Amino acid sequence: MGTRLRDMIRAVRACKTAAEERAVIAKECAALRNAFKDEEGDTRHRNVAKLMFIHMLGYPTHFGQMECLKLIAAPSFPEKRIGYLGLMILLDERQEVLMLVTNSIKNDLNHANQFIVGLALCALGNICSAEMARDLAPEVEKLLSSSNSYIKKKAALCSIRIIRKVPELIEYVLGPATGLLNDKHHGVLIAGVSLATELAQTNAEALEHFRKQTPTLVRILKNLVISGYAPEYDVGGITDPFLQVRVLRLLRLVGKGDTEASDIMSDILAQVATNTESAKNSGNAILYECVMTIMGVESIGGLRVLAINILGRFLANRDNNIRYVALNTLVNVVAVDTQAVQRHRATIVECVKDSDVSIRRRALELVYALVNENNIKTLTKELLDYLKVADPEFKPDLTAKICSLVHKYAPTKLWHIDTMIRVMSEAGSFVKDDWVRVLIVLISNAPELQGYTVRSFYRAFQDTKDQESLTVTAVWCLGEYGEMLMNHANELEGEEPLTVTEQDVVDVLESVLKDSRSNPVVRGFALTSLLKLTSRYSTASERIKALIGSYRGSLVVELQQRAIEYGKILDKHANIKPQLLERMPAVDEAHLKRRTAADETLVTADKETKSPKAVANGNKPVAAAANLMDLLDLSVDDTPAPPPAAAASALADLLGSPPRSTPAPQPAGANMLLDLLAPSTAPQATTPPAQVQDPLAALMGGPAAPAPQPPAAMDPFGDLLGGAAPTAGPTFPSIVAFEKDGLRVHFDFSKPAANSQQTTIKATYTNSGPSPFTDFVFQAAVPKFMTLSLEPASGSVVPAGQAGSVTQTINVTNSLQGQKNLVMRLRISYKVNGSEVLEQGQVSNFPAQL
Amino acid sequence: MTIRFLLLVNKQGQTRLAQYYEYMSLEERRALEGEIVRKCLARSDQQCSFVEHRNYKVIYRRYASLFFLVGVDGDENELGILEFIHCVVETMDRYFGNVCELDIMFHLEKAHFMLDEMVMNGCIVETNKANVLQPIQLMDKAG
Numbered sequence: 003m004g005t006r007l008r009d010m011i012r013a014v015r016a017c018k019t020a021a022e023e024r025a026v027i028a029k030e031c032a033a034l035r036n037a038f039k040d041e042e043g044d045t046r047h048r049n050v051a052k053l054m055f056i057h058m059l060g061y062p063t064h065f066g067q068m069e070c071l072k073l074i075a076a077p078s079f080p081e082k083r084i085g086y087l088g089l090m091i092l093l094d095e096r097q098e099v100l101m102l103v104t105n106s107i108k109n110d111l112n113h114a115n116q117f118i119v120g121l122a123l124c125a126l127g128n129i130c131s132a133e134m135a136r137d138l139a140p141e142v143e144k145l146l147s148s149s150n151s152y153i154k155k156k157a158a159l160c161s162i163r164i165i166r167k168v169p170e171l172i173e174y175v176l177g178p179a180t181g182l183l184n185d186k187h188h189g190v191l192i193a194g195v196s197l198a199t200e201l202a203q204t205n206a207e208a209l210e211h212f213r214k215q216t217p218t219l220v221r222i223l224k225n226l227v228i229s230g231y232a233p234e235y236d237v238g239g240i241t242d243p244f245l246q247v248r249v250l251r252l253l254r255l256v257g258k259g260d261t262e263a264s265d266i267m268s269d270i271l272a273q274v275a276t277n278t279e280s281a282k283n284s285g286n287a288i289l290y291e292c293v294m295t296i297m298g299v300e301s302i303g304g305l306r307v308l309a310i311n312i313l314g315r316f317l318a319n320r321d322n323n324i325r326y327v328a329l330n331t332l333v334n335v336v337a338v339d340t341q342a343v344q345r346h347r348a349t350i351v352e353c354v355k356d357s358d359v360s361i362r363r364r365a366l367e368l369v370y371a372l373v374n375e376n377n378i379k380t381l382t383k384e385l386l387d388y389l390k391v392a393d394p395e396f397k398p399d400l401t402a403k404i405c406s407l408v409h410k411y412a413p414t415k416l417w418h419i420d421t422m423i424r425v426m427s428e429a430g431s432f433v434k435d436d437w438v439r440v441l442i443v444l445i446s447n448a449p450e451l452q453g454y455t456v457r458s459f460y461r462a463f464q465d466t467k468d469q470e471s472l473t474v475t476a477v478w479c480l481g482e483y484g485e486m487l488m489n490h491a492n493e494l495e496g497e498e499p500l501t502v503t504e505q506d507v508v509d510v511l512e513s514v515l516k517d518s519r520s521n522p523v524v525r526g527f528a529l530t531s532l533l534k535l536t537s538r539y540s541t542a543s544e545r546i547k548a549l550i551g552s553y554r555g556s557l558v559v560e561l562q563q564r565a566i567e568y569g570k571i572l573d574k575h576a577n578i579k580p581q582l583l584e585r586m587p588a589v590d591e592a593h594l595k596r597r598t599a600a601d602e603t604l605v606t607a608d609k610e611t612k613s614p615k616a617v618a619n620g621n622k623p624v625a626a627a628a629n630l631m632d633l634l635d636l637s638v639d640d641t642p643a644p645p646p647a648a649a650a651s652a653l654a655d656l657l658g659s660p661p662r663s664t665p666a667p668q669p670a671g672a673n674m675l676l677d678l679l680a681p682s683t684a685p686q687a688t689t690p691p692a693q694v695q696d697p698l699a700a701l702m703g704g705p706a707a708p709a710p711q712p713p714a715a716m717d718p719f720g721d722l723l724g725g726a727a728p729t730a731g732p733t734f735p736s737i738v739a740f741e742k743d744g745l746r747v748h749f750d751f752s753k754p755a756a757n758s759q760q761t762t763i764k765a766t767y768t769n770s771g772p773s774p775f776t777d778f779v780f781q782a783a784v785p786k787f788m789t790l791s792l793e794p795a796s797g798s799v800v801p802a803g804q805a806g807s808v809t810q811t812i813n814v815t816n817s818l819q820g821q822k823n824l825v826m827r828l829r830i831s832y833k834v835n836g837s838e839v840l841e842q843g844q845v846s847n848f849p850a851q852l
Numbered sequence: 853m854t855i856r857f858l859l860l861v862n863k864q865g866q867t868r869l870a871q872y873y874e875y876m877s878l879e880e881r882r883a884l885e886g887e888i889v890r891k892c893l894a895r896s897d898q899q900c901s902f903v904e905h906r907n908y909k910v911i912y913r914r915y916a917s918l919f920f921l922v923g924v925d926g927d928e929n930e931l932g933i934l935e936f937i938h939c940v941v942e943t944m945d946r947y948f949g950n951v952c953e954l955d956i957m958f959h960l961e962k963a964h965f966m967l968d969e970m971v972m973n974g975c976i977v978e979t980n981k982a983n984v985l986q987p988i989q990l991m992d993k994a995g
Contacts, residue, residue: 011957051961058870058960060882080995087964094875117987127973128873152983159972189978196975234980237935244939244979247932287931322900327930358899 005033007051014059027061038069046073047081050088063092067099074106082110082118086125095131104134111141119145120156127160135167139174146178151187158182158193162200172205180211183218188235188242191222195248202255213256216263220270223249227273243284250274250291257299264300271296275308280315283323290316290327297335310335310342317349322358329353329364336371343372351384355391362396370403378411382421389428401425401432409440415448416494419455423462423472430469438471442478443589453492456483457500463510474524477514480507481531482585485538504542507535512549522558529553529561533568537583547572734852739845740828744771745800747780747828749845751852759819761852763812767800775800775832775839780810783827787818790826800832816852824848854974855933856908858967859921860956865889868918868956869963873974892921902930913937918953936976943970943981947988962988 017023053066073085110122145157182194201208235242296309316328353365412418459476553565740747795810860869948955
């Protein structure tokens, strides 16, 4: 005999540490297991109650599941009651045990006692699986039309779960659900309205059907609003706010996009909005829902003004709960009526600084929706002020929002640059690479601002050194426009004068380079910038040379490689240095966008073929793009009058293919280029720098020839690419999917470029046995997240002794590609020597990422 | 727009009642309860009663040493749920007579019976206290 429930709870409460609690629970569980094994029928009820308590504390209780089923089958109500409770709490729809209870539930659904029927409905509504739903739907449908309101309300909510599990049952529920809306009982009404809402949400026909019921819904609401005091459902002087909220929500659904329905409900909406008492929470809940409905349906202007005024009152309320819902609603209203929300802008911006994180988050969401070309300056200023004091957990989100707003609405380039510098100074580590790239493109396209920009970045960097994105951009600017620090080019009106020497700039770059904590990518940038400055600085160039030279032995392969390559350029190729180190040509923005898309596909391809490290290639597109541009600079400069997008066309020329007609080779080629040049890609980690340097030098030699012809330049590239290009596409290892009794099923994979979720599997069947397999049929099945189609096989006889094979193409689409691997069940039947063979199996050794 | 879970937690953060309306493994539950309770208990009385956590919105209300937490999805009426919490507590009050933590601990099944009458599959069924308590009182009489 175990302890009483009470004693167990006392023992648990007396525990001072988690370990003590675990010990008590372990002891109890052991006793319970014994009790279950000994089939102690009279204490079963108490034991299941104990299990629920143990479950609530977070301990496993699966061993007691069968006990619940036994209790449910018991005749007495208290036992049944606790059995059903255990069923709902301890089990879930994923457990196979659940199927065993279907019959008991079916019996109980047909029971004469309303409470037992109610129990069965409740359990079914909480945990039923699709199979149970199908089996028991006829019973539940019958109960929907019962005359007993206690049963009806539960049947309605049970139906919600059934149609969620088996949507094709909707048509059977539609009729009875409509009947529920004419009931008098509030429980039936609220359940009926919930059911109708669910139906209307999931099915267009049902929505149309309930649209016709708009007058009924209006009547329900009217009865609630104009009825006097109704004690049964009164909450603080308001009749059944829960039902009112539900009806308003359904009205919103049916009124959306339908003027006729919206007209029918406009009177009652106005009545609710004006007459509901707003002193209590229950009243505010209704007003809140009512405002959402007014703004959600095709209301007339006057009604909208009423709603906006209510929101204004909410926003000014001292209660934080009310302010929260006001902000929440305004987010939805912005799309409908921006002007109305703009009026409350000052209050909303105040809320961004609220001490309550829930309110702040909502307000930020709203501010984000509010910003446009006209108010971007003021609102961004507020957001930047707040960025200074924001919690660390809040900063990434806020930074991303500001960046995207600046990008979208910046009135001038100057303002864009200024604001981004401020953002980067405050929260540079949260600024994503994408925004850095956008900024660099902008700067390179604004020659009149380059001087100002480099000076501003120099100043900002002096104040803030630990924000990565600021460092990267500053370093890049110094490399490109370093001389403008000294010659005051393009000085803007009112700009503070800045006195810097060449040595100062080199000091800055050296400090970045020497900071071993900083990202190798950033340090690589610093090296490139130093190299570029050698052609622009006269006094500091020897010092730079020595500095670059000192990194020849760097342990960071990327830095070592760069230092050696750059050293070579400085030593041996002084004649081409000026052209080589010219300023980067302005980046064509549209082109960059296209490239980004190409990069993304490359990254996925890389993931599949190479080590995961190669992905870093795609992660630093700025570095890669900049390098590529640097390199292409050579050929561009020598061709007469290069157009702005020459870089792109030069690349295409080099690769010998126009970019549009055959898009595939271009990314592949570009990828090779990037592999060769970009930092931290996998191949470089294994290739000694000297090897890489050779082809690079060869490349550089090409354009330096007196009369460079694009076709001539193409050759080394072509050679370079010719061998490697085919490996750039994704390939997957073949697998043996099935092998038994001489039969072998072999899978080869290929992926069409257009759809990464799709995989074409070529199945090859061979037979190493002595007799041929005849009537060979191969079948396959896949889980729900995949789809599969089998093409006819090349034959139905697999010859013996591996004398031949049969092939078949299988097309699979994996909708959860990247999250779940392919899995497949096989069923193979054939005849060998006249006897039938049936084989089944599961294939789970598919390569990842299919 | 459904209720995803209901929790009753004491001031120390111990769960005293838990009802989930969607499947979640035991480990997930423990983790979720820990995170949410920590977030909610750290908030002051002046702050609003809504906390966003993962993809849930948690609406909570404090009664002396007990916290009532309800997890809902994004488009639920927050104020309505707040009112519903109060309705649940009033119902328990009527049954237990000034309900306290111990009443719920020692009569866990009764508390669940009440919830089962009020919420089904995440939707509100009944808010009339007499209707909710009727089956339970009948059972008490018979037992």
